[in-house]
Amino acid sequence: MIPKERDLMNDVVLTGDRPTGPLHLGHYFGSLANRVRLQDLHPMYVLIADYQVITDRDLPGEIRRHTTELLLDYLAIGIDPAKVTIFQHSAIPELNQLLLPFLSLVSVAELGRNPTVKDEIAHSSQAAVSGLMFTYPVHQAADILFCKGTLVPVGKDQLPHLEVARLVARRFNDRYGEVFPLPEAMMGAQPMLKGLDGGKMSKSRGNAIALSATEDETALLIRKARTDAERLITFEEERRPEVANLLTLAGLCLGRPPAELAEEIGDGGAATLKRVVTEAVNEFLRPIRKRRAELTEGDARRILAEGNERARERAVRTLEEVRAAMGF
Ligand code: ATP
Numbered sequence: 001m002i003p004k005e006r007d008l009m010n011d012v013v014l015t016g017d018r019p020t021g022p023l024h025l026g027h028y029f030g031s032l033a034n035r036v037r038l039q040d041l042h043p044m045y046v047l048i049a050d051y052q053v054i055t056d057r058d059l060p061g062e063i064r065r066h067t068t069e070l071l072l073d074y075l076a077i078g079i080d081p082a083k084v085t086i087f088q089h090s091a092i093p094e095l096n097q098l099l100l101p102f103l104s105l106v107s108v109a110e111l112g113r114n115p116t117v118k119d120e121i122a123h124s125s126q127a128a129v130s131g132l133m134f135t136y137p138v139h140q141a142a143d144i145l146f147c148k149g150t151l152v153p154v155g156k157d158q159l160p161h162l163e164v165a166r167l168v169a170r171r172f173n174d175r176y177g178e179v180f181p182l183p184e185a186m187m188g189a190q191p192m193l194k195g196l197d198g199g200k201m202s203k204s205r206g207n208a209i210a211l212s213a214t215e216d217e218t219a220l221l222i223r224k225a226r227t228d229a230e231r232l233i234t235f236e237e238e239r240r241p242e243v244a245n246l247l248t249l250a251g252l253c254l255g256r257p258p259a260e261l262a263e264e265i266g267d268g269g270a271a272t273l274k275r276v277v278t279e280a281v282n283e284f285l286r287p288i289r290k291r292r293a294e295l296t297e298g299d300a301r302r303i304l305a306e307g308n309e310r311a312r313e314r315a316v317r318t319l320e321e322v323r324a325a326m327g328f
């Protein structure tokens with residue numbers, strides 16, 4: 001949600017995801033739906049943040065497969081590569097060059113205060129916290145600012161990172177002259193969708209419904225979701241968070257208020273609730289899954305190569321501007 005009076009005419013949109021696994025409903029309602037809407041209105045870049053995978057784990061894992069699948073997920077939800085530049089972090093070395101001056105603009109104390117980084121450290125599988133973990137929000141500032149991105153459709157967890165990007169842009173401009181616009185976050189219908197365990201729905205926390213999951217996998221995941229023993233289904237986020245979360249999921253997929261669904265289910269209990277949620281999710285995802293099945297890995301590779309080339313050209317120009325501003 002962005003201020004009404006803002007003039008969106010000249011915006012450049014940038015977002016991205018880590019290739020850590022398949023996209024899920026949290027991505028869709030947090031960020032992807034906005035991307036699809038905005039691609040017709042503005043120049044748009046979508047970043048596959050591959051280097052960011054090793055912020056909270058020792059190895060990048062099946063990075064190539066995840067990258068391809070992420071791209072196929074984008075295409076399946078309706079991102080159009082003719083309008084949108086989809087690219088990989090690792091294909092744009094200029095981004096890492098921007099990181100150096102940007103790092104000099106933030107203090108260690110500022111990096112240590114970032115609440116999203118703290119939460120990710122708490123969920124990380126690494127024994128020791130890496131330097132990359134603390135500095136990746138600055139890397140992300142480079143990802144946004146290289147294309148002079150101004151509008152960033154993201155979930156709530158990204159708000160502290162957007163503040164870092166704004167801080168970097170402001171301080172760079174103050175120190176070296178006006179180069180960067182200040183980017184703004186744009187949150188989706190559901191800025192923090194919870195997963196089936198009640199925590200933030202995340203690719204890497206095993207609590208997500210993937211856009212590409214089969215109908216049976218979806219049914220099984222929802223069957224295993226926690227509920228409570230009360231027969232009467234009500235929408236009470238504080239008192240009955242698990243039930244409320246399932247109602248929220250179904251409501252988003254059906255485009256209906258969750259309280260209304262609760263009333264319809266009445267005293268049908270958890271079994272009816274889960275049936276309603278499963279049907280809503282599967283119905284919603286059916287066309288997305290169908291489109292995905294029609295795409296090939298070859299499509300993904302070709303689109304990524306084109307996107308990388310376009311993004312790189314843009315990054316080279318910004319880096320030249322940055323060096324000139326700094327007097328290099
Ligand atoms: P990982 O567990 O590997 O960090 P993730 O599920 O958190 O994966 P990211 O690639 O880190 O996904 O995030 C991509 C984008 O999706 C970000 O803009 C983030 O804010 C948004 N997003 C992720 N999870 C949710 C969620 N549960 N609700 C709303 N938005 C989300």
Ligand code: MG
Binds near residue numbers: 202
């Ligand atoms: Mg994440």
